[in-house]
Amino acid sequence: MYINIAELSVNDSNSSKKSSSTYIPPHLRGKPPTAPITHESAMERTTSWGGNLAQHGSQPNLSGGGNSRTNLHSGSRDGYSSRGQSNYQDNNYRQNNNYNNRGYRGNNSSLDVRDNNYNDNRFSRTTTWAGRRDDRSNKTQRNPIYGMWANGKHVYAQKNPRIELSLFGNPEDADNTPTGINFEKYDDIPVEASGNDIPQPIDSFEDSDLEPLLAQNIVLAGYTVPTPVQKWSATIGGAGRDMMACAQTGSGKTGGFLFPILNLSFKTGPHPGRELEANNRTSHAPSKAMPIALILSPTRELSSQIFEESRKFCYRSWVHPCVVYGGSDIGAQISQINRGCDLLVATPGRLVDMIDRGLISLKFIQFLVLDEADRMLDMGFEPQIRKIVESVDMPGPLERQTLMFSATFPKDIQHLARDFLNDYIFLSVGRVGSTSENITQKIEYVEDEDKHSVLLDILKTIEQGGLTLIFVETKRMADILNNFLLDNNYNSTSIHGDRTQRERERALESFRSGRCTIMVATAVAARGLDIPNVTHVVNFDLPSDIDDYVHRIGRTGRAGNVGIATSFFNRNNKNIVRGLIDLLKEANQEIPSWLTFVAREAQGFGNSKGRGGRGGRGGGGGGFSHGNNNRDYRTNFNNQSSNTNNTRTNNKPSQFQKSTNNNQGNFGFNSGAPPMYDSSSNSSWF
Numbered sequence: 001m002y003i004n005i006a007e008l009s010v011n012d013s014n015s016s017k018k019s020s021s022t023y024i025p026p027h028l029r030g031k032p033p034t035a036p037i038t039h040e041s042a043m044e045r046t047t048s049w050g051g052n053l054a055q056h057g058s059q060p061n062l063s064g065g066g067n068s069r070t071n072l073h074s075g076s077r078d079g080y081s082s083r084g085q086s087n088y089q090d091n092n093y094r095q096n097n098n099y100n101n102r103g104y105r106g107n108n109s110s111l112d113v114r115d116n117n118y119n120d121n122r123f124s125r126t127t128t129w130a131g132r133r134d135d136r137s138n139k140t141q142r143n144p145i146y147g148m149w150a151n152g153k154h155v156y157a158q159k160n161p162r163i164e165l166s167l168f169g170n171p172e173d174a175d176n177t178p179t180g181i182n183f184e185k186y187d188d189i190p191v192e193a194s195g196n197d198i199p200q201p202i203d204s205f206e207d208s209d210l211e212p213l214l215a216q217n218i219v220l221a222g223y224t225v226p227t228p229v230q231k232w233s234a235t236i237g238g239a240g241r242d243m244m245a246c247a248q249t250g251s252g253k254t255g256g257f258l259f260p261i262l263n264l265s266f267k268t269g270p271h272p273g274r275e276l277e278a279n280n281r282t283s284h285a286p287s288k289a290m291p292i293a294l295i296l297s298p299t300r301e302l303s304s305q306i307f308e309e310s311r312k313f314c315y316r317s318w319v320h321p322c323v324v325y326g327g328s329d330i331g332a333q334i335s336q337i338n339r340g341c342d343l344l345v346a347t348p349g350r351l352v353d354m355i356d357r358g359l360i361s362l363k364f365i366q367f368l369v370l371d372e373a374d375r376m377l378d379m380g381f382e383p384q385i386r387k388i389v390e391s392v393d394m395p396g397p398l399e400r401q402t403l404m405f406s407a408t409f410p411k412d413i414q415h416l417a418r419d420f421l422n423d424y425i426f427l428s429v430g431r432v433g434s435t436s437e438n439i440t441q442k443i444e445y446v447e448d449e450d451k452h453s454v455l456l457d458i459l460k461t462i463e464q465g466g467l468t469l470i471f472v473e474t475k476r477m478a479d480i481l482n483n484f485l486l487d488n489n490y491n492s493t494s495i496h497g498d499r500t501q502r503e504r505e506r507a508l509e510s511f512r513s514g515r516c517t518i519m520v521a522t523a524v525a526a527r528g529l530d531i532p533n534v535t536h537v538v539n540f541d542l543p544s545d546i547d548d549y550v551h552r553i554g555r556t557g558r559a560g561n562v563g564i565a566t567s568f569f570n571r572n573n574k575n576i577v578r579g580l581i582d583l584l585k586e587a588n589q590e591i592p593s594w595l596t597f598v599a600r601e602a603q604g605f606g607n608s609k610g611r612g613g614r615g616g617r618g619g620g621g622g623g624f625s626h627g628n629n630n631r632d633y634r635t636n637f638n639n640q641s642s643n644t645n646n647t648r649t650n651n652k653p654s655q656f657q658k659s660t661n662n663n664q665g666n667f668g669f670n671s672g673a674p675p676m677y678d679s680s681s682n683s684s685w686f
């Protein structure tokens with residue numbers, strides 16, 4: 001459910017038990033602004049762009065022109081990046097006004113776009129609005145955020161300062177800028193792409209032949225430089241290629257899949273078959289949403305967040321984003337999709353429910369995204385995902401474009417990729433499943449009975465101004481710990497699966513807004529959640545799966561910002577000790593000497609899994625062995641081994657400096673010294 005942050009009073013300190021002065025996080029300071037943001041003022045925030053793309057004609061093409069599944073790979077690689085050419089269109093079609101077998105039109109000139117013609121009567125009869133005939137949607141009030149596709153042209157909605165403010169915040173507020181201090185360092189992260197005919201990445205947004213409205217919305221969002229995963233996905237996705245992309249937490253994967261999808265959609269318009277069906281529909285036929293893009297994500301909160309991101313980039317365009325997820329009023333979601341549904345973000349369970357009720361058809365899907373697919377499998381969603389992708393009316397892999405994104409890619413996900421993707425490019429930014437060096441990782445040996453007091457010690461040392469996210473393993477423990485913190489006068493809240501959706505949303509909102517500076521969470525908050533200003537993650541309980549550790553600590557140190565992750569380790573966590581050590585090494589973190597003793601001993605007992613094992617799935621073979629750079633598992637699949645005939649890297653040595661982590665966060669206990677281990681006495685840690 002959408003929560004309008006702008007309408008919330010950040011001065012409401014009802015939930016505050018600790019102090020009367022209310023914390024306001026930097027990203028919310030200054031809201032509401034004294035003067036409304038205008039489109040022009042937003043454009044002034046960048047120097048060179050201005051939405052005028054003509055000068056970049058010779059640069060790589062984000063759209064890649066129209067393309068065809070059947071001859072996608074027959075042209076030269078240059079074809080993927082040649083602007084305005086339809087190298088991948090079936091030759092039977094002409095550029096503009098024709099479609100390949102994925103339903104894309106030829107590349108429309110941006111000059112065809114009519115700005116501010118929203119109410120132009122010339123378009124009224126044949127105009128489609130979110131897949132419905134205009135004359136049938138009279139009863140429904142139009143959403144002023146969105147434009148329309150009319151007579152083969154993209155007609156933008158009027159600019160609306162009030163909406164811009166609620167979507168993008170106040171650009172005058174420096175604290176509102178999303179880029180972090182270390183953002184440019186992402187350029188040094190090694191990138192590897194494997195597969196056939198890999199397109200060159202873009203260097204900048206200016207180079208990428210962005211559709212003008214998308215370019216403007218990206219500027220409004222305050223993005224000036226694409227992150228590495230965005231640079232590569234722009235051309236890979238833009239060329240109509242399937243992709244499995246693995247990039248570190250907080251590195252901009254959401255934009256990585258949204259930008260190529262929206263760029264192609266803004267240029268080419270809705271699927272022509274859908275337009276035909278909508279126009280031919282009788283007034284008695286039941287209304288059905290027919291999105292052209294589907295993004296599946298594991299949790300309600302993540303779906304909601306992706307929806308909010310897509311609202312920004314779809315602003316004023318013909319593409320109506322929608323979101324459906326369980327635990328929330330289905331009636332409200334039905335009315336939402338009935339008001340227009342072009343890009344649908346969904347959790348698998350609720351989507352299957354709505355398909356079964358005949359409310360949603362997937363037959364015009366051109367873009368399918370599986371975000372955090374490994375988590376969806378962990379949560380037992382495989383039957384629903386397979387039903388959605390393979391059994392209902394979804395077009396097959398040759399007719400749609402499929403993208404999979406995550407920070408971790410265990411082997412069973414690569415099997416799913418084999419079934420869902422076609423001739424895909426495997427992209428890894430940084431080591432697969434690795435953690436960002438922007439996160440300082442501290443491992444402390446703490447027995448269960450000491451955890452509460454050690455946590456209080458840590459909280460005392462945390463500087464004012466940041467948010468702290470504390471992970472526990474069980475819902476019960478989340479409640480217990482939250483109550484404990486409230487009793488100790490901390491502004492704390494909690495989020496877990498036993499809380500109602502409304503309670504979960506409220507908890508998240510109080511944390512995001514800074515009314516509660518601490519949130520205790522189960523794994524439900526481990527993936528994808530992007531909460532600015534989380535400066536500290538505490539693993540009160542470590543997860544049994546090392547990939548979950550990667551995602552959890554990734555809630556801090558996002559978009560180039562720095563963060564700290566402290567984890568309480570004891571005998572119950574011996575199963576992930578090897579994986580933990582591999583990760584710490586990869587991210588140039590200090591490894592406490594006691595941890596290596598533990599690892600050796602655990603190995604002796606055959607208990608610990610390295611990065612090649614997943615604790616949570618019976619050793620399903622997840623993660624990636626340390627030092628194994630070939631992360632594309634197709635070489636192990638006999639029937640696809642020929643696909644990995646091409647590898648491209650940026651081959652830059654990492655210039656990251658080793659973190660200066662001297663374990664100063666020992667908080668006065670253990671002082672980095674482990675419980676004494678006496679190797680001569682044959683004593684055992686466990």
Ligand SMILES: Nc1ncnc2c1ncn2[C@@H]1O[C@H](COP(=O)(O)OP(=O)(O)OP(=O)(O)O)[C@@H](O)[C@H]1O
Nearest residue numbers: 178223225226227249250251252253254528530559
């Ligand atoms: N090009 C960019 N410039 C500035 N900020 C960006 C850019 N791309 C993304 N961001 C910001 O970076 C943050 C992290 O992005 P995002 O949530 O997409 O990361 P992610 O890789 O999906 O993370 P996770 O693996 O945790 O899901 C967001 O606040 C987003 O607005």
